[in-house]
Amino acid sequence: MPTTANWLDDAVFYEIYPQSFKDTNADGIGDLRGIIEKLDYVAYLGCNAIWLSPCFVSPFRDAGYDVSDYCHVAPRYGTNEDLRRLFDEAHSRGLRVILDLVPGHTSSDHPWFLASTRATENEFTDRYVWTDNVWKDVRGMGVLKGISERNGSVATNFFSHQPALNYGYAHPDPAEPWQQPVDAPGPMATRQAMKDVMAFWLALGCDGFRCDMAHSLVKEDEGEQATIEVWQDLRAFLDETYPEAILISEWGNPDHSLQGGFDMDFLLHFGPSHYNDLFRVERPFFAGEGDVSAFVCRYEESRAASDGKGLMCIPSGNHDMDRLAGHIPAELLEMCFAFLLSMPGAPFIYYGDEIGMDHVRGLHSVEGSYWRTGARTPMQWDSSLNAGFSSAPADELYIPLDPNPARPTVAAQLDDEDSLLHRVRRLIEIRRAHPALQSKGDVEFVFAEKDAYPLAYVRREVGADGEVLEGGEQVLVVLNPSATPAAFSLPEGVTPGETIYEFGSPVSVGGRTVTVPARSAGFFLVG
Ligand code: NOJ
Numbered sequence: 001m002p003t004t005a006n007w008l009d010d011a012v013f014y015e016i017y018p019q020s021f022k023d024t025n026a027d028g029i030g031d032l033r034g035i036i037e038k039l040d041y042v043a044y045l046g047c048n049a050i051w052l053s054p055c056f057v058s059p060f061r062d063a064g065y066d067v068s069d070y071c072h073v074a075p076r077y078g079t080n081e082d083l084r085r086l087f088d089e090a091h092s093r094g095l096r097v098i099l100d101l102v103p104g105h106t107s108s109d110h111p112w113f114l115a116s117t118r119a120t121e122n123e124f125t126d127r128y129v130w131t132d133n134v135w136k137d138v139r140g141m142g143v144l145k146g147i148s149e150r151n152g153s154v155a156t157n158f159f160s161h162q163p164a165l166n167y168g169y170a171h172p173d174p175a176e177p178w179q180q181p182v183d184a185p186g187p188m189a190t191r192q193a194m195k196d197v198m199a200f201w202l203a204l205g206c207d208g209f210r211c212d213m214a215h216s217l218v219k220e221d222e223g224e225q226a227t228i229e230v231w232q233d234l235r236a237f238l239d240e241t242y243p244e245a246i247l248i249s250e251w252g253n254p255d256h257s258l259q260g261g262f263d264m265d266f267l268l269h270f271g272p273s274h275y276n277d278l279f280r281v282e283r284p285f286f287a288g289e290g291d292v293s294a295f296v297c298r299y300e301e302s303r304a305a306s307d308g309k310g311l312m313c314i315p316s317g318n319h320d321m322d323r324l325a326g327h328i329p330a331e332l333l334e335m336c337f338a339f340l341l342s343m344p345g346a347p348f349i350y351y352g353d354e355i356g357m358d359h360v361r362g363l364h365s366v367e368g369s370y371w372r373t374g375a376r377t378p379m380q381w382d383s384s385l386n387a388g389f390s391s392a393p394a395d396e397l398y399i400p401l402d403p404n405p406a407r408p409t410v411a412a413q414l415d416d417e418d419s420l421l422h423r424v425r426r427l428i429e430i431r432r433a434h435p436a437l438q439s440k441g442d443v444e445f446v447f448a449e450k451d452a453y454p455l456a457y458v459r460r461e462v463g464a465d466g467e468v469l470e471g472g473e474q475v476l477v478v479l480n481p482s483a484t485p486a487a488f489s490l491p492e493g494v495t496p497g498e499t500i501y502e503f504g505s506p507v508s509v510g511g512r513t514v515t516v517p518a519r520s521a522g523f524f525l526v527g
Contacts, residue, residue: 005208005246007049007096008263008311009439010432011346014047017319018055018077019063019367019398020378021351023390028397030378030389032078036089041410045354045421046428049096049346051210051248053319055083059109061161062368063319063376065100065212066107070197080204087205096207098246103194104216105157105164108144112193113163117148126186127193129155129164129219132178139220152178157216159368165190167230170221182218182226191230195237198245202238208246214262215251224253228260235261248313254302258310264345264439267299267314269321274298275314279336280327285455286336287328288482288519292455296448303443308466311439313345316353323352323375326359331519334423334503335481338521341427342459342477346439352379354424355408366399377402382411423503430501430523435461436473437523446476447488454480454516456488458526474526475500478507480516487515496524 022034032055042050054064055077064074073083090097106113115124130152131138134145142156144163157164167190168182180186198209218226231247238245248264251257252271267273269280274295278285285292302312316336317324328336333356340347357380363373377399381388387401387409394401401407413419431437436459447456456479461472476496480486490496490512499506504520516522 005244008346011049012047012428013049013051013346013348014042015051015348015350017053020376026391028390028392029076032082032086036086039089039093043093046425048094051098054100059107060367062159065102066162067102068107068109071200084204098208098210099201099206101209102212104213105162108161108163119149129166167217169219170226202242202245210248212250214249224256231260254312255305258306262310264311264313267312286481291451292448293450296445311345314340314343315348316340317350319376320372323359325356332481333420335521337424337427339479341431342437344443354421355413356420358402360402380407380409382409436475442468446491453482453486454478476524476526478516479521483518485517487513495527497527498525
């Protein structure tokens, strides 16, 4: 199993949704040059890595997660040369860039798919999951019927315009010979095609990939073992060619994904992690009246199951979820970041969350966004035309801006030392200055009880072997987003010393009892 790339240890990621970040050619859609223009901002915030959502040629029926050419930048964002320049400009500022790899499906417009629909056998006949009869269904999956010259239906992976690439079946049914084993020539050619795509972008300068629906490759793969093995093979290929390249999975189940050789797996709004309990259920823990215990319990189980194979990472949000600020009161957003930026695994900040951009309700679907549109509105840079996002007429913006006249902007928050932006920046600075708080550092939960506050944990510096470093740094983190003071008892050997971060009112320690005032938090070096 690979060792997690070293640069991940102090990485703090910023997710950029290219459509909505910065438009430089007044077409109402963000572009790569816009991102290059704003790299200084990302670096100023303290992030040192960027996840760029798909920017490849696509008919955009799922905002680019429906790729029709893996090796070309979509003209609306720029050119491959712009992307190469983005990598170079980012690297010169100490920022890494990971791209979005969509290995599970393509657009139905992809030339591979069009070739695969033909009656005559060709290189792409087995690139997708085709049955041998147009009326057949595919167990557990959507299908397209009646769109091909060949006699067959084809499985879809997400929306119906996203046919599933063929990585084979874990246990092919001999009665259904169209179900191919994972090592059949078709599935092996699909795998090779993904290796080629990765190598292409790594050669141009990218630093790794966020892998879309990484769990979805092999069909009828109960237990996900065959999919894990496909990823082990892809990882082994990277280890030979680009060992520093990282892979982060959209899997939501680290117990499985990390066995596949991923450096990190996201804890997400789906999967077993209870991530939603923190920020997005009806009564989220960080809104002050929720329960964190199921999350912590599951987190501990996953840590034990993944046994140091890789990391789990927790995003502030992403382009698929409601914005954080749509569920958490403004005065508690900083507390969420205090948590996100003090947990193991590299944190991910979704563009605009650092200024508290709101979830905009009531918008219609744009390019397959449906329930997600409100999280994809243009970045709010300043108070100029279109909040500084674009100089196109307002009604030509990709998605309309948040209409709230009091919407937050980067410019206003830069001018206010007490703003969320400055607080998040400070938290990133603290994280990056303290080895105990970084991605690989250990965590021990010291108070995480059912329906109770606060949440308290100790982070500990680890050595190169991943073991807690004797005499290394230790930081106690206490977080109380509830409206009443909360107390807990310190375990033996944990004595809080110097305060390195404080939010709300000061935390007090009397004997072994720590009392955390309402809506307050602190980080303390442990003496
Ligand atoms: C997950 C992506 O994050 C989402 O935006 C997309 O629609 C689906 N995968 C399908 O690729």
